[in-house]
Amino acid sequence: MIPFSRNNEPKIVKPQNPIPTDSPEWVKCSNCKSLIYLKQLKENLNICPKCNYYFKISAQERLKLLIDENTFKELFSELRSVDILGFDDGKKSYSQKIAESEEKTGLNEAIITGEGFLEKHRVAIGVMEFDFIGGSMGVVVGEKVLRLAEYALAENIPLIIVSASGGARMQEGMFSLMQMARTSGAIGRFRNNGGLYISVLTNPTTGGVSASFSFLGDIIIAEPGALIGFAGARVIEQTTKQKLPPKFQTAEFLLEHGFIDKIVERKFLKKMLGKILNFYERGFKYS
Amino acid sequence: MNLLPFEKPIIEIEKRIAELEKESQEKNIDLSSSINKLRKELEEELERIFSNLTPWEIVQVTRHPDRPKTMDYVKYLIPDYVYFCGDRLFREDSAIFGGLGTLDNQTVMLIGHNKGKNTKENLTFNFGMANPEGYRKALRLMHLAEKFNVPIITLIDTSGAYPGIEAEEHGQAEAIARNLQEMFLINVPIICVVIGEGGSGGALGIGISDKLLMMEFAVYSVISPEGCASILWRDSTKAEKAAELLKITAKDLLNFGIIDKIIKEPIGGAHRNQKAALQKVKEEIILSLAEIKAKFGDSKEDLLSGRYRRFQKIASYDYVSSKVAEKTED
Numbered sequence: 001m002i003p004f005s006r007n008n009e010p011k012i013v014k015p016q017n018p019i020p021t022d023s024p025e026w027v028k029c030s031n032c033k034s035l036i037y038l039k040q041l042k043e044n045l046n047i048c049p050k051c052n053y054y055f056k057i058s059a060q061e062r063l064k065l066l067i068d069e070n071t072f073k074e075l076f077s078e079l080r081s082v083d084i085l086g087f088d089d090g091k092k093s094y095s096q097k098i099a100e101s102e103e104k105t106g107l108n109e110a111i112i113t114g115e116g117f118l119e120k121h122r123v124a125i126g127v128m129e130f131d132f133i134g135g136s137m138g139v140v141v142g143e144k145v146l147r148l149a150e151y152a153l154a155e156n157i158p159l160i161i162v163s164a165s166g167g168a169r170m171q172e173g174m175f176s177l178m179q180m181a182r183t184s185g186a187i188g189r190f191r192n193n194g195g196l197y198i199s200v201l202t203n204p205t206t207g208g209v210s211a212s213f214s215f216l217g218d219i220i221i222a223e224p225g226a227l228i229g230f231a232g233a234r235v236i237e238q239t240t241k242q243k244l245p246p247k248f249q250t251a252e253f254l255l256e257h258g259f260i261d262k263i264v265e266r267k268f269l270k271k272m273l274g275k276i277l278n279f280y281e282r283g284f285k286y287s
Numbered sequence: 288m289n290l291l292p293f294e295k296p297i298i299e300i301e302k303r304i305a306e307l308e309k310e311s312q313e314k315n316i317d318l319s320s321s322i323n324k325l326r327k328e329l330e331e332e333l334e335r336i337f338s339n340l341t342p343w344e345i346v347q348v349t350r351h352p353d354r355p356k357t358m359d360y361v362k363y364l365i366p367d368y369v370y371f372c373g374d375r376l377f378r379e380d381s382a383i384f385g386g387l388g389t390l391d392n393q394t395v396m397l398i399g400h401n402k403g404k405n406t407k408e409n410l411t412f413n414f415g416m417a418n419p420e421g422y423r424k425a426l427r428l429m430h431l432a433e434k435f436n437v438p439i440i441t442l443i444d445t446s447g448a449y450p451g452i453e454a455e456e457h458g459q460a461e462a463i464a465r466n467l468q469e470m471f472l473i474n475v476p477i478i479c480v481v482i483g484e485g486g487s488g489g490a491l492g493i494g495i496s497d498k499l500l501m502m503e504f505a506v507y508s509v510i511s512p513e514g515c516a517s518i519l520w521r522d523s524t525k526a527e528k529a530a531e532l533l534k535i536t537a538k539d540l541l542n543f544g545i546i547d548k549i550i551k552e553p554i555g556g557a558h559r560n561q562k563a564a565l566q567k568v569k570e571e572i573i574l575s576l577a578e579i580k581a582k583f584g585d586s587k588e589d590l591l592s593g594r595y596r597r598f599q600k601i602a603s604y605d606y607v608s609s610k611v612a613e614k615t616e617d
Contacts (some may be wrong), residue, residue: 080605084543085534089519108607139602146599168487170510170518173533174545177487177509178601181495184467185595192472208509210460211448211488216468230460230488231450235514239450249455259458 013227013250015056015130015164015203018048029053045266054203054225054266058105059112059129062162066270067125072116076147080108081140087171094171101132109140110165113148115157119274121281124152126161130204135165137209138172142179145213149186149197158196158277159187163214167207180212187216196280198273201228201251201260219276220260221269222251228260291347293336297555300329333555340504342536343527346512348504349483353558355565357384357399357415357442360482363565364390364572365397371428377457380421382413382449383493385428387435391573396432398425398493399442402483416449419462422492426466429473438476438576441493446511448489463492470495471595474587476579478572480550481505481537497583497594498575499545501537502568503552507545508535545601548575 018027018036025038032051041048045065046055057065063072087094102108110132115124126148128135145161152159168176191197199217201210204227211230214220222228229249237244247253254260264272290298304325311318340348348354361368361384370386372379385398400417403409425441432439448459470477470493479496485507501507510518512526515533519525534540537549550571557564583590 078607080607082603082605084603085532087532089532140604143602143604168509170515170533173509173535174507174540174543175601175603177491177507178545178598180463180488180491181467182598182601184464185471185495185598188468188471189595191468208488211463211492212467213464215458215461215464228460229455230448230463231455236450236452236455240452242452244452248452253456257456257458259461 013203013225015227016053018055047266052224054223056130056164056203057266058131059107059127059162059164062127063112063116063125065266066118066127066160066162066273067116068118068120072114072125074112074114075151076113076144077108079140079143081138081172083171084139084175085171085173087173097133097171105129105132107132109144110135110137111141111144113144115151115155118160118270118277121274121277122155122157123277124148124155124157124159126159128162128164128209130164130166133169133171134167135163135204135209136167136169136176137165137179137183137212138169138176139179141169142176142182145179145183146186149183149190149195152197153190153193153195156195158198158280159190160198160200160273161213161217162200162202163205163209164202165205165207165209165214167209177208180208183213184216187213191216191218198276200269200273201226203227206230206232206249215259219262221262221264221272222254222260223266223269224251224263226251228254289352291344291351293340293344296336297329297332300325300332304329330554333559337504337555341527342506342530342533343512345504345536346484346506346526346530348556348558349502349506351556351558352404353561354483355557355561356402356404357444357482358401358404359561360399360442360565360568361386361388361397363562364388364569365395368397371431372424374420374423374427376420376423378420380413380418380424381411382415382417382445383421383425385425387432387437390440390569393576394435394437396428396435396437396439397442398428398439399482400445400490400493402444413449415445416447417445417489417492418449418451418454419457419459422448422462422466425493426469429470429477432475433473436475438478438579439473440572441477441479441496443479443481443485443490443494443505443507444483445486445489446484447486448492463488466492467495471598472591474591476576476583476590477594478575478579480568480572481507481546482568485535486511495594495598497579497590497597498547500548500550500571500575501540501546502550502557502564503537504556505537506530506535507537507540508533 031053365388368388402415512530515529516525553560553563
């Protein structure tokens with residue numbers, strides 16, 4: 001089930017990009033240091049063919065991977081963050097940070113929301129983008145998740161959210177903390193009305209995002225090796241003065257402790273989701 | 288009394304008052320007019336200092352050991368309090384306290400973070416930093432409040448959920464997430480008062496409410512100023528600057544519409560006059576309960592949709608089209 005052997009385990013947990021080399025066609029794995037042919041890496045869905053390390057993939061790539069071709073319709077893309085606090089750390093203002101992330105990712109925010117078909121099942125889907133300020137949740141991420149849950153409820157379709165986030169966006173202060181409440185409230189309403197919510201946790205899912213909508217899935221699936229947890233490992237080490245156990249806060253650790261349903265390899269994720277949606281759709285319907 | 292750095296100017300006045308009092312007693316002479324004059328001066332000085340505190344100074348006031356803690360509120364507000372233990376899953380976590388009792392002729396469920404007054408208490412209560420068990424106990428007691436059909440009062444005073452190995456093993460994130468979700472569905476009124484430190488998700492974990500009140504010198508923040516400083520500048524000593532950036536004071540949060548009301552503290556802060564602070568909080572909670580009752584009556588549906596809408600409003604965003612509009616204006 002767990003795809004790597006004992007002596008071939010990825011050591012790095014935090015999300016990494018492959019290291020560029022002199023040749024544009026080759027990169028180096030930041031985990032096992034072996035040279036990888038870029039084309040082969042892409043074909044392998046951004047997973048190192050040698051050591052099985054999961055490099056992150058962009059939100060768009062993820063959508064392409066999960067949603068049937070030409071069926072995705074984006075929703076709520078018009079929302080854009082504002083610098084409510086006037087946050088400036090002296091190096092870069094928050095507004096600048098947003099502008100740079102927009103440039104870098106081609107997105108308006110750290111999540112894409114919309115609807116589409118997954119193996120012919122109509123779903124509401126949200127996919128987070130780690131490269132947009134660490135996938136952090138500010139007002140717009142919160143608002144989009146909230147609206148998506150309300151949309152799924154109104155349309156009576158299952159909801160899938162793929163998380164990749166370091167947590168709350170501190171540049172929005174208490175507004176970002178309140179998004180934990182808002183998203184959880186909206187998801188609670190959806191689930192309480194019989195809605196099916198599948199949460200997919202990818203590397204990393206931590207802090208305020210893990211402690212809100214990510215852990216509220218009726219079914220929770222994680223990618224192998226993903227860093228998942230509430231507090232940062234460094235903070236825990238400093239507070240407890242204890243050595244952290246091996247695999248601490250990885251998907252495997254969470255599976256062992258009973259907090260996720262399954263670890264599913266990237267290449268099988270769509271199939272697994274399709275299977276579950278199929279079971280759901282074939283369920284006995286009252287009404 | 289533990290003196291905060293910015294409280295120094297008042298030592299001198301307090302010393303002079305003490306001297307005069309001693310002299311008046313020893314020599315049996317009436318110095319009350321000079322003493323009263325000094326007392327007035329002291330009050331004015333305190334007023335001056337405390338109305339001009341910086342966010343970082345407010346953080347220090349809010350962490351003051353003499354500031355009333357949840358236990359003090361319980362004793363003062365609810366003399367017949369009965370507390371309950373355990374999450375029914377793993378263990379008792381006394382970092383969060385909860386139980387039933389009578390407040391002003393009304394049975395209430397009071398749940399709060401338990402910060403200690405001294406080292407011994409702090410070790411027992413884990414400095415008010417709850418493990419998942421604490422959040423699960425809190426939720427269990429909220430469901431109990433539903434069964435009794437009594438309002439819930441939560442008191443927030445924590446630097447955050449406990450960052451520990453076991454806490455992670457037992458699902459800290461799941462416990463908080465579940466509380467956030469379920470508290471929107473608890474069909475009795477919930478009033479939350481931030482009495483001290485509102486530390487991030489650990490505070491919010493018992494903080495979903497129909498009314499959110501905040502003490503004048505309490506703070507509520509997505510991350511501690513020290514934590515923010517160490518992320519931004521890799522230097523936790525720059526916490527003072529971070530405290531300003533994060534906008535964590537009651538005044539800021541009232542302006543943002545995140546809290547409903549500021550509870551005024553006695554002159555010089557709650558740590559100088561505990562009883563006055565406790566009484567004020569008591570009055571404000573009673574007032575809020577009456578307001579919720581007047582607003583929603585007995586309709587549980589209205590109560591829950593009101594709670595949902597209350598949070599739905601906490602958003603501030605722009606539309607992409609207006610960004611385009613800006614560009615075309617250029």
